[in-house]
Amino acid sequence: MQTRMAQQMCEEIQRIFPLSPKVREALIAVDREIFVPSALKHLAYSLDALPMVDSQWISSPLTVAKMSEYLAPNGGDSVLEVGCGSGYQAMIFSKMFRRVFSIERIGKLLNEAKERFRLLQAHNIFTKLADGQKGWEEYAPFDAILFSACAKSIPHTLVEQLSEGGVIVVPLLEGNKQVIKRFVKSRGQLDRGENLSECLFVDIQDGILQ
Template sequence: MQSLKTANMVLEISKRFKISPSVEKAFLSVNREIFVPNGFAHFAYTLDALPMGANQWISSPLTVAKMTEYLQCEGADSVLEIGCGSGYQAAILSRLIRRVFSIERIEKLLNEARTRIKLCNFSNINTKLDDGQNGWNAYAPYDRILFSASIQEIPQSLIAQLSEGGILVAPIERGNAQIITRFIKCDGILREKQELEQCAFVPVLNGLDKES
């Protein structure tokens, strides 16, 4: 039943946004129901964002598909995600990229994401409690960096952790709007800026939110 529901979800995504066979396969191999909050299982396969506590949201499967495609995962060996959230985006990336590193600043959400990832037996996802703007220097450089939260400007520390020729995708805040933007690092700086589409993400925040 779960696989049929997942297949129907992927079909609905593909009606709205063209996804590659590899991304389709990744979606079919992840049980989204595991990643939605308690009480929301009956909404797991809709193309809606869902609340998950701490004023955060689990992105719509359509948004996750778009961000994954825009990241151009083929040929990448490592990816850094800023904003683990529910863990669903990291789970999808783990089916496409050998090593996934995901940072979350809210301890409660990170602990829940870790439990879900463990339930899926995904062994190539590494998570860390930190302010995502610091990145994760120990495993840098990364072939890809993905922001799962909006930001005004990409921190220099994260640009430094992106491989030369690597791709970074982020929702960039511009006035009252957010634009999914793709960058390629050339000669140590982000170039080839490509604005892809408007979006709605929660913003990147400073510091940690630790459980008492």
């Protein structure tokens, strides 16, 4: 049942946004119902963002698919996620990367996500309660870094923790819009970045939907 609903979700996404086999397989492999509030399980496979505790949201499967494709459709060794939230994006990454490091600043959210990872036996996801904008120095450098929340800028600390040739994908606030951008590190600095699409994310500082 779960697999069939996930397949239908991917077909719906595919009509809007092309999926690579790697990302499609990851989306089908993860039971999204586990990551949404029990009262909203009937909406788990819809392409909607859903509310969680503390004014936070679980991103739409379409957004998760986009972020996964933008970051590294062929996977890699290690990825750092800034903003664990429900844990759904990290779980998708666990099917694409050898190691996933996910940081969350809200304790209740992180504890719930860790319990989901335990139930799903996701042994390659490592979590930390902290300010994700400071990164996770002891496990750096990372092949890729994803912001799962909107930011006004990219902290230099995270640039330092990115591997040479590595990729950062981040929803940035530009004027009154949120734009998903992708940056590549070259010679110790990020390039000028590539605009990928507009979006709607929780603000990394205020925890409110923009």
